[in-house]
Amino acid sequence: MDRTIGPLVLAAVALAALGCGGRERREQEGTEHVAAAGAPPVQVNWTAVEHAMGRTGAMQPGDVYKFGLPRSDLTVVVDRTQLKPALALGSWVAFKATGAGAIVMGDLVLRDDEIEPVMAKLAQGGIEVTGLHHHVLHETPRVYYMHIHGAGDAVKLAQAVRAAVGVTQTPPPAGATAPAASPLAIDTTRITQALGHSGKMNGGVYQVSVARPDTIRDEGLVIPPAMGIATALNFQPTGAGTAAITGDFVLRGAEVNPVLRALRAHGIEVTAVHNHMLDEEPRLFFMHFWAVGEGVRLAEGLRAALDLVGGRRHAP
Numbered sequence: 001m002d003r004t005i006g007p008l009v010l011a012a013v014a015l016a017a018l019g020c021g022g023r024e025r026r027e028q029e030g031t032e033h034v035a036a037a038g039a040p041p042v043q044v045n046w047t048a049v050e051h052a053m054g055r056t057g058a059m060q061p062g063d064v065y066k067f068g069l070p071r072s073d074l075t076v077v078v079d080r081t082q083l084k085p086a087l088a089l090g091s092w093v094a095f096k097a098t099g100a101g102a103i104v105m106g107d108l109v110l111r112d113d114e115i116e117p118v119m120a121k122l123a124q125g126g127i128e129v130t131g132l133h134h135h136v137l138h139e140t141p142r143v144y145y146m147h148i149h150g151a152g153d154a155v156k157l158a159q160a161v162r163a164a165v166g167v168t169q170t171p172p173p174a175g176a177t178a179p180a181a182s183p184l185a186i187d188t189t190r191i192t193q194a195l196g197h198s199g200k201m202n203g204g205v206y207q208v209s210v211a212r213p214d215t216i217r218d219e220g221l222v223i224p225p226a227m228g229i230a231t232a233l234n235f236q237p238t239g240a241g242t243a244a245i246t247g248d249f250v251l252r253g254a255e256v257n258p259v260l261r262a263l264r265a266h267g268i269e270v271t272a273v274h275n276h277m278l279d280e281e282p283r284l285f286f287m288h289f290w291a292v293g294e295g296v297r298l299a300e301g302l303r304a305a306l307d308l309v310g311g312r313r314h315a316p
Contacts, residue, residue: 039099044154049095052158055173057095062224066094070203071109073169078139079292081244086203087236088136088246089143091170093161094227095154102154103218104161105227107276108146110168115144117167125160126150130278135288136246137271147228147276149218185237186295194299195233195306206235206243212250213310218280228276229284231309233302235295243295246271249287249305256285259305263289266301 046065050056057067069092070085083089093106104127110118119129131147150157188206192198199208209232211225223229232247245268249259260270272288291298 041097044097049154049158052155060226064094064096064226076139084204086205087234101152104150104157106148110144114168118164121164127160131276186243190296191299208233244292245298246290251285258308262305268301
């Protein structure tokens, strides 16, 4: 079997084997979600969730409690650029309290030999796989991204996630003292002006998040942007004002090809178009991209694509 497709084929077989039980569970969860959508959220002990996860998280807008799990153990190269974890190798999981407990969603960055054992642990813990694919092209070694969804007791969900992450080589949480951030060798002021949106520095990467203007629901529950449905634009400096960029646009169907054409017209490669979720409304497509070049020029290309999202142009 071709080693580049083997892990995905094996994963598809595993998903098919779990399909019937997963479908029945999801139908039951869907009924519970709809019933709980209008109920006030339960009180979640986030300290207990952190203990179950084995690491600290942080509250995000929309009452989302999010955990980062950077794959700093991986050395991945694309176009002679070594990817920083904050650029494209950051696993994450996010929890939100509901009227019936909590939901968890996330994206796990995996090596090919980690896919099956992670999937098995997730299934044991009642957490579903909603996507498995690549986000970038031509990386060495190949990296896979597994999207997940679960509902129930927040602590039990956290325990299941921790068990799955535990069969990978994901490093334990970093110590309390983080290294001092060095200045980014790109003009973030001009990039912000070009994009029309500001960002933040994280792990040597300039990260910009742009929420969609519409409301997204999953089985009746409103899903905030912090749960992975905001467009992500990441800039990693590569020297002399240049940067490697990657991330994903969160799009409705009618936006896919206009955004694709805008990116390509500005020299930005589209590396994947797919779904991350199963039951969201409206249906969303995630378009991943890659380019290396002058940072401000690339930001202008991303801005041209952003102007096509959400049915409205951004302010100049």
